[in-house]
Amino acid sequence: MKFIGLKDNIISGVLIANRFSQPRGNLPILSNIYLQSKKTGLVIKATNLESGVMMEVRGMCEEEGDFTVNAKLLSDYLLSVPEEKIELEVRDGKLKISANKYQTTINGIEAVDFPILPEIEDGETFEIEAKNLQKAVSKTIFAASAQEMRQELSGIYFSFGKNNILTVAATDSFRLAEQKIPFLGAGEKNAIIPYKTAQEVLRICETIQDKKIAVIFGQGEAVFKIDQIKVFSRLIEAQYPEYGAIIPQQINTEIYLKTSEFSQAVKTASLFSQNGLFDIYFKADPEKNSIAISSKRSDVGEHATMLEASIKGEPVETILNYRYLIDCLSKIQEKEIEILAASGSQPIKLRAKGDNDYLYLIMPIRQ
Missing domain, CATH: 3.10.150.10 (DNA Polymerase III, subunit A, domain 2)
Incomplete structure (x- = not known):
């Protein structure tokens, strides 16, 4: 095989394929990327038998053929080459890579042993x-x-x-x-x-x-x-x-507050949570329109933050895993969030204000 293409096109495909390759002692070819030069472009494949990927990148095919080489080595090599144009050629069971002043040969495995990726017909x-x-x-x-x-x-x-x-x-x-x-x-x-x-x-x-x-x-x-x-x-x-059965249908407390303030309060309180429990205390007071985020660890100290919020309904107190809160808050781009609760002993709902298409539910920590 012989194929000439732009480095950016080739490496974009190789980097994706590299993530699907998976070394196995009894199947060394799974560590490799499959390369096939054909008239329409360069076909790149990789698989770990559980999942796989196939794509085609543009370029010029001078000779049709296929071969497999180590995925990580090829990825690392192409990332290190500064040239814009890359030539791939297979000769004598080896892949020769030419890029202006860079001349490299990589040993590989014949493509005949590469697993066939499934095609779904009439799915x-x-x-x-x-x-x-x-x-x-x-x-x-x-x-x-x-x-x-x-x-x-x-x-x-x-x-x-x-x-x-x-x-x-x-x-x-x-x-x-x-x-x-x-x-x-x-x-x-x-x-x-x-x-x-x-x-x-x-x-x-x-x-x-x-x-x-x-x-x-x-x-x-x-x-x-x-x-x-x-x-x-x-x-x-x-x-x-x-x-569906664990999602509270009756909401007794609605809390609205700024995403950034709540996120910062949770991160600060996490510094004083108990190792392995990751607990922080959450208390909403409708009369004062405020929430308290606190944590306490006997060998370190304690912390509390008071935040302004708009609260409708009943007071609620609960203990939550701060990591679960941060995971969700990091994905919310909107300026305000809403926290909905039935009671302190039931899961709470968290989402961007007014986003009815999203649901994040957290079980409270029971102590």
């Missing part, structure tokens, strides 16, 4: 604006469980429902994040997307927000088609929790 297809999917995933993914004891909680739940509304949700059973966005397509579909796949789709969405994404579902797998990029993934085959 259920839905279209989503990339900017909307980016918002939905970024505002929910942090609530997924880092533990894999319950596999379904380690993924991101996609529910294509009635009225062309996609509900994206994640929970670790201590908190829940849910975002609703529109989609195009007919029918309904529920699926659990693995965390790593959702994370990579999010990264790609952040670079091409003016595009549409096609999500195609097959038997136990899905493909996200984004411009010239296809992300393949196995689905998590499990039943996602019916979380």
Whole structure:
């Protein structure tokens, strides 16, 4: 094979593919990126068998062919080369890279052993604006469980429902994040997307927000088609929790305050929370239209912040995990937030003021 292209085009694809490669002792080819020179451009692939990616970048094909080389080495090398034009050529089982004064040869593995990425024929297809999917995933993914004891909680739940509304949700059973966005397509579909796949789709969405994404579902797998990029993934085959029952339907306290002030108060109080518990005390006083954020640790000291707020309804006191609050607040761009509570012993709702399409639920710490 022989291919000539611009460094920026080639490395953009190689860097994406590098994130999907995964070294395995018994399958060394999974550490490699697949390169194929063809008349329409350079095809780049990578897979870890659970998920994979394929894309095509522009350039000039002088000789068709394919080869695989170590993903990390190729990525690091291309990042270090300052030249604009790159020539890739395979000779005698090695990849020769030419870039003006830079001449390099990298050993590789013949492409015949590279795993075949699945193609879904006649699958259920839905279209989503990339900017909307980016918002939905970024505002929910942090609530997924880092533990894999319950596999379904380690993924991101996609529910294509009635009225062309996609509900994206994640929970670790201590908190829940849910975002609703529109989609195009007919029918309904529920699926659990693995965390790593959702994370990579999010990264790609952040670079091409003016595009549409096609999500195609097959038997136990899905493909996200984004411009010239296809992300393949196995689905998590499990039943996602019916979380609707834990969402308080009756709200007795409504609190409105500035996002930046609340965020700063939480961060300051976190300095005095107890190790491993991450607790801060939250108290809302409707008579004074104020909330108190406090924390206490016997070996360090104690702290309290009083904030002005608009409060309707009953007083509420609760103990919350400050990390869960910060995770959500860091994703809210609006100037004001609303906190809704049924009581101090029930989960609280937090979102940007008036944002009825988003829900963030935090379970209180019980002591």
